[in-house]
Amino acid sequence: xxxxxxxxxxxxxxxxxxxxxxxxxxxTTFLIGAGDLHELAKFCKEELSFDYLLDIxxxxxFGEEPRFEVVxxxxxxTMAVHLRLKLRVSEDDPMVDTVSDIWxxxxxxxxxxxxxxxxxxxxxxxxxxxxxxxxxxYFPLRKEFPxxxxxxxxxxxxxxxxxxxxxxxxxxxxxxxxxxxxxxxxRPPLDP
Amino acid sequence: xxxxxxxxxxxxxxxxxxxxxxxxxxxTRVEAAxxxxxxxxxxxxxxxLACCAIELMAAASARFDIARFGAEVMRFSPRQCDVMIVAxxxxxxxxLAVKRIYxxxxxxxxxxxxxxxxxSGGMYRSYAVLQGIDQLLPVDVYISGCPPRPEALLxxxxxxxxxxxxxxxxxxxxxxxxxxxxxxx
Numbered sequence: 001x002x003x004x005x006x007x008x009x010x011x012x013x014x015x016x017x018x019x020x021x022x023x024x025x026x027x028t029t030f031l032i033g034a035g036d037l038h039e040l041a042k043f044c045k046e047e048l049s050f051d052y053l054l055d056i057x058x059x060x061x062f063g064e065e066p067r068f069e070v071v072x073x074x075x076x077x078t079m080a081v082h083l084r085l086k087l088r089v090s091e092d093d094p095m096v097d098t099v100s101d102i103w104x105x106x107x108x109x110x111x112x113x114x115x116x117x118x119x120x121x122x123x124x125x126x127x128x129x130x131x132x133x134x135x136x137x138y139f140p141l142r143k144e145f146p147x148x149x150x151x152x153x154x155x156x157x158x159x160x161x162x163x164x165x166x167x168x169x170x171x172x173x174x175x176x177x178x179x180x181x182x183x184x185x186x187r188p189p190l191d192p
Numbered sequence: 193x194x195x196x197x198x199x200x201x202x203x204x205x206x207x208x209x210x211x212x213x214x215x216x217x218x219x220t221r222v223e224a225a226x227x228x229x230x231x232x233x234x235x236x237x238x239x240x241l242a243c244c245a246i247e248l249m250a251a252a253s254a255r256f257d258i259a260r261f262g263a264e265v266m267r268f269s270p271r272q273c274d275v276m277i278v279a280x281x282x283x284x285x286x287x288l289a290v291k292r293i294y295x296x297x298x299x300x301x302x303x304x305x306x307x308x309x310x311x312s313g314g315m316y317r318s319y320a321v322l323q324g325i326d327q328l329l330p331v332d333v334y335i336s337g338c339p340p341r342p343e344a345l346l347x348x349x350x351x352x353x354x355x356x357x358x359x360x361x362x363x364x365x366x367x368x369x370x371x372x373x374x375x376x377x
Contacts, residue, residue: 132320133285140319149319160284163317 003081006048010083014040029084037087038097041072045102050074050083053099056109058117062143066090068119072099089119098124116141133158222373226361230274230300231353233262237273237297239290241280244307244339248279251342261349270296275352276329277345281309282322291328300364302332302356304348307339314338 007028011018017040020031032040044050054073061067066088074083089096098121100106110121111130118139121127128134135154138145148163172182236258240248251258258264267273270293282290294303305325308314311334313323325331332355335348362370 131285138319145319147318156288158284158288160319161323163313163319163321163323165317169317 003076003079006076006079006081007083010040010044010048013043027082027084029086031086031088034087034089034096037085038099038102040085041099041102044074044083044085048076049078050076050081052077053103053105053109054082056099056106056113058113058119058141060117060141060143068094068117070096070113070119094119095122096120097122100124115139118142136160222377223360223362224357227357227359230361231356234275234302234349234352234356235265235267235273236263236304237270237276237293238266238268239276239278239280239293241278241282241286242309244279244310247339247342247345248277248306251345256342256346258346258349261346261353263349270294271298273297274300275302275304277304277306278310278325278329278331279306279339281314281316282325283320284322285320287322287325287328290325294329300359300361302352303329304333304335304345304352305331306335306345306348307337309338311336 010030011021014036017036018030018032022029022031052075054075055071056073057071059069059071061069068089068091070087070089072085074085075081076083087096096119098106098110100110100121101123107124107126108130110124111127113119114121114124114127115129115131116139129136132140133154135157137152138150140149147169148165149160151162152160167184170184173184175182238245238248250256252264252266263275270276274297276294276297278290294301303325305311309316309321310325311331313321315338317323322328326334333348333352335344337344340348362373
């Protein structure tokens with residue numbers, strides 16, 4: 001089976017469950033429902049040889065409903081085909097099935113999604129924070145959480161405070177100007 | 193060894209020494225000798241947290257040779273160290289562990305904050321990074337750079353050595369020890 005055949009067989013067999021199929025510059029993305037995740041993922045791993053789960057990540061579409069998206073990047077090493085599965089999760093019920101029984105690497109990726117975005121995974125063997133510490137009260141990558149952080153205190157474990165921004169995150173502004181103009185600086189360059 | 197009174201003008205100096213006449217004997221002040229011994233054998237506690245640790249390792253390697261300064265003994269046990277070199281980004285998660293290790297170091301101890309992240313949080317102005325280890329520990333020398341070259345680390349070490357040579361080592365000792373030394377003087 002070649003790459004495109006792999007992807008078309010997926011759409012044939014699960015036609016109804018795939019809500020949307022997007023193709024962009026050779027990358028295929030399937031939008032699926034949260035309830036069908038485990039079945040589809042198992043099929044992808046076992047029948048379609050997507051043996052490598054590259055990444056699980058999450059997106060916060062603040063203001064849209066359902067608010068969160070979970071994105072699974074799959075890769076088939078034998079066929080050299082990439083596939084992306086996306087599913088939407090709403091804020092009222094932030095629960096997704098775990099795929100760590102299918103790809104063991106999902107264990108840590110799902111812990112990161114829990115830590116940063118606050119989405120729980122049903123059936124996960126060890127769902128606890130991985131980057132921040134146990135007991136940290138916020139989910140840092142949600143859109144309402146500021147970059148400079150919020151103060152928190154856990155005696156004997158860790159504390160956090162607000163970082164001084166001194167003019168804001170110095171990120172590149174998208175435009176067609178030269179690098180000098182695209183990138184804001186803390187101080188204007190000293191004139192000779 | 194002779195000991196002079198505590199006054200600023202006499203602090204600057206040592207005795208004349210001619211090895212043909214006096215042989216291998218040096219007259220100096222207890223404080224000067226203590227400071228000389230301490231500064232020339234600073235055993236670092238390498239708190240290598242991130243990329244600056246690689247430059248720390250490079251400073252310990254043959255090309256830049258921190259062993260010239262007596263500081264090649266990078267003991268990872270804080271009980272055996274004099275100076276903690278905080279090399280790398282200190283996250284909030286790691287901050288209290290660094291503090292705990294600092295508290296386990298015996299006196300006299302110093303801290304070198306190596307690199308931008310240890311001095312002030314560096315480029316990471318965010319929710320997860322401690323904005324400078326000086327919020328938790330008393331830092332003696334700050335070394336800027338991202339990462340600082342090994343030569344910059346050695347310069348920072350030399351600055352720390354100069355700082356140590358100006359310290360009132362004897363008066364900061366325990367009073368009982370000072371009395372015992374004065375008895376023999």
